[in-house]
Amino acid sequence: MAGDRTRGLRPAGDEDPVWRLWRALPEPWRGAVIGPGVEGWENITENIDYKLNLTGLPELIQAEMAWMAHWQATDGTRASVLALSQLANILRRAIRDHHPFPPSLRQMDWEAASALQTWFYTTRWGRFPSAGVRARLRVVFRFARTALIAACHEGPWWELDYWHPRCDPRIPLSSREPMAHYGCTLTLITHPWLREAVKWCLGTLLEAGTLRWTTVSQERLRCLHRFDRWLQIAFDNPLDVLGDPTSAAGQAAAFRRWLADPANRCDPGKPRRMATKVAPRLINDDLRAVGELFEFMAANHDEAGRVLGPLAAPWARVTAAHAASWFRQVSRIPHERLLNDEHYVDDRALGQITAALPLLGLPKDQQMPITRSDGQAVTADGMDDPQAMRMILLQILTGRRSSEIRLCDFDCLSAPTDRAVEAAEGEDIARFRYAQSKIDIAPDTILVDSEVVAIIEEQQRWVRARLPGVAPKHLFVQLLGNRSGVKPYPSGTYNWRLREFSSLVRITDGKERPVQLSHTHRFRHTKLTRLAELGLPIHVLQRYAGHATPSMSMHYIAHREEHAEQAFLATRKLKADGTTIVFSRDDHDRLHLFDRADRFLPHGWCLLPPLQTCDKGNSCLTCSVFVTDDTHTQTLARQLEETEALIHRTATAFLQRHGRPMPDDNVWLAQRHAERAALQRLLTALEAKPGRACQGAGCPTTPATGPVPITLQRPGTPQ
Structure with a gap:
């Protein structure tokens, strides 16, 4: 794989780490011919009668290929015996014809292996290898070689250019995170000073548990890859983005405008179905990713030189002001509920x-x-x-x-x-x-x-x-x-x-x-x-x-119009005269009765629109928008009995204390008399029309009055 780093593969003065891996293999996997003596070989290999012959190859490559075949078997896939055997034949012919090739499979990326395969086919059979033959060998270099590089790497895991939890168990996964069968390529970030900083930052956040592997591989790295592409377009010298902090706000705003174009979210050469508009949340994700990278590098200036070496020098100019400027470009997205059934499957x-x-x-x-x-x-x-x-x-x-x-x-x-x-x-x-x-x-x-x-x-x-x-x-x-x-x-x-x-x-x-x-x-x-x-x-x-x-x-609940209307019709009540209380759709939209638990009373219902406030206190019994029915008869009768008992008890106490009856215009007594009268009117109305609801039946009736004669006095006339 292009861009694979070999730093940390072999410390100076020590043996190659691959020999440590080779010694840990079971005995049948350490021979020049692998297959005989391997338990369950028929379930491991893709061809039962085929053995992996490594004779004639350099010892280092023999050890590497043996470990790769064993890793495939333990990974649960079938060992690519045919592909590895073909690679062994290619290398043996290259040795015979003195054709150059890398001394280790870890240093032989897919481009080099593909070139060797092409040379082998053209010199031996006079044709190019078919797509199926290439794909068979490609599998070996996609996973098994990646696992070999990770197993031999003795530095931090994030130093490598390709991350894959399946191939590198050092990559931290949370206990509740799905088993990840996908990797991410850090070489997509083309600027070395940016790529190394991204590795260090994301690796540290993963190990600390601040980020999860799914977030890093599926989201965060893509955001920073877009930032890398923007640097190539927006600057003659991309290092200028790390310069004057006063310019950071304008640079972040320019990046935001660039992200707003849907065409810029697709990788060059990889056409996809583009949306007509980029969601603000996606733009914010990219801005936060850059801001957090700047914030991390600004907070770790002293350690950056030791970890990144010469590539840390450009980051010495980054301060917290850079990060703040990028964070300020993150727009606020109102968290408004979408009152529709767009996501509802009817x-x-x-x-x-x-x-x-x-x-x-x-x-x-x-x-x-x-x-x-x-x-x-x-x-x-x-x-x-x-x-x-x-x-x-x-x-x-x-x-x-x-x-x-x-x-x-x-x-x-x-x-x-x-x-x-x-x-x-x-x-x-x-x-x-x-x-x-x-x-x-x-x-x-x-x-x-x-x-x-x-x-x-x-x-x-x-x-x-x-x-x-x-x-x-x-x-x-x-x-x-x-x-x-x-x-x-x-x-x-x-x-x-x-x-x-x-x-x-x-x-x-x-x-x-x-x-x-x-x-x-x-x-x-x-x-x-x-x-x-x-x-x-x-x-x-x-x-x-x-x-x-x-x-x-509640964000998941769809507001379906038909259900709202059906639910409200289930609460249909009748007026005191026996006619149905009719509500139009506009009335229903204003009331939202089922969204207002405070409209359900112990002895009935309040029909006051929720946008209005009530200043009557505890005067529901005498309110014109108070509705009740015979299901509350016992509650109303008990309240009437308790009200009469309260009036009698309080009037007796007043007489004993003051030596005279409580006057009828006493504020407290007047209110209790009004409640008693309202309860009596309500019970009378319910008894007169059983099974029907009554609205405003507790309101006091005002006797009708006729015209009142008045005398109009003309100006200037004596009274």
């Missing part, structure tokens, strides 16, 4: 999905008729991926993230507590432990019903049949290169499979919008929305979602 779309899902698990030699959303009937070939079918079913039924299903343990079911079994009232339930990897403090178990249990048990039987004699680590497994069963189903394969399925079935929702199954987070929104619509308390919803805060759970 019943129409779910019906189409579940009807066509068997196609995912159907063998390729079988066909199945499906009806697309436009009514077109087609016959499609099976996609032969029952694992993807079960994963999407579990996401729909449980609302878990795709990684939480894809990476869950094989033995993920356990018995529920006795209290849970009692509450289930005879329904079969179990506790499902999913792969919670996003929030450390969040729970990682939920209760599931018999339907989910059946899907999981079916998948367990399928894995046992595919991997006999193996104790798989994950419920959903990688099918190729996974002899030991430790590798999970690849995320890229899952997304690709769902994209193919979506394009074939062409699912649309009730608003004729296309539904892409590769956006599986929509099923999480859907599940949480439906639980909320069933009246699940927010703290229970938060526990089920596995969120750290209730506000995050």
Whole structure:
């Protein structure tokens, strides 16, 4: 691989580290011919009858190739015996013909190996190697050689130019982080002074637990790669970005404008489907990445010289003012809830999905008729991926993230507590432990019903049949290169499979919008929305979602107009005259009754719009927007009895203390008399019209009055 560093491979005066690795190999792997005597060779090699012949090669290369073959076997893939044997033949011919080649495979990158392979084929057979032959050898240099370099490297792991946790176990992964089967290439950053600083910064933050591997490899490094590309375009001398702190604000603003162009987010030569607009959050991520790098280097000036050597000199000019200028360009994004159902999968779309899902698990030699959303009937070939079918079913039924299903343990079911079994009232339930990897403090178990249990048990039987004699680590497994069963189903394969399925079935929702199954987070929104619509308390919803805060759970709830109207109609009440209280959609939008728990009273309901405030205190009984019905009769009767008893008790105490009755115009007594009268009017109205609600029945009635005669006096006339 181009740009691999060899610093730290062999300290001066010591033996080559590869001999330490070679001595640790089992005895059958240390011979010139590897194969005879190796236990389980038929399961390790890709060709049972083929042996790995290393005779005639330099001893150092023999040791390297033996270790690489053994690493492939322990990694769970089959040892690339054919590719390594071909490489051995190429090197033996190069030795015979005195054709130069590097003295070590660690110093032979893929370009050099490909050139040797081309020379071998053209000189021996007069043709170029086929694409399949090149790909076979490429696998050896992609993973096995990377693991060899990492195992021989005696410096910090972050000094290497290619990071891959699968090949380098020194790279820290959090306990809840998914097993990473992807790496990142640091040589994408072309400026050496920037690349070495990025390695040191990201490596330190990873070891400290400040960042996770997923964030570094999938996000942070890409942000800094874009920064490196911008430096080439924006400056004649890219080191000027480390110069005068007063210029940092303008430079950060220029970088922000450059990031706002969607074309600049794609790597040159790699065309992708570009969006019409770059989200502010993505721009902020790039600005924060640069600001944090500047902040790290400014805080570690003294140590930078020892760690980076001469490449630390340009960073000596960086101060905290540089970092502050870049951080100030991070825009504030209002956290406003999107009151729509954009991420909600309605019943129409779910019906189409579940009807066509068997196609995912159907063998390729079988066909199945499906009806697309436009009514077109087609016959499609099976996609032969029952694992993807079960994963999407579990996401729909449980609302878990795709990684939480894809990476869950094989033995993920356990018995529920006795209290849970009692509450289930005879329904079969179990506790499902999913792969919670996003929030450390969040729970990682939920209760599931018999339907989910059946899907999981079916998948367990399928894995046992595919991997006999193996104790798989994950419920959903990688099918190729996974002899030991430790590798999970690849995320890229899952997304690709769902994209193919979506394009074939062409699912649309009730608003004729296309539904892409590769956006599986929509099923999480859907599940949480439906639980909320069933009246699940927010703290229970938060526990089920596995969120750290209730506000995050509420972010997932879709505001569906039809559910809001149905829920409000369920609270329909009647006026005192027996007519229905009618609300238009505008009235409903203003009231938001179900969003205001303070409008539910112990003895009725308050119909005051939530944007208005109430200054009546405890005078609901005599309020015109107070509604009650016969379900509150006992409460109102008890309140009337207690009010009369309170009046009698207080009046008696007043008489005993003052020697005279409490006057009727006493403020306290007048209020209690008004409450008693209102309660009597309410009970009378409910008794007169049983089964109907009454609005404003407690208000005092004002007798109608006729016209009042008055005398108008003309100006200037005597009175």
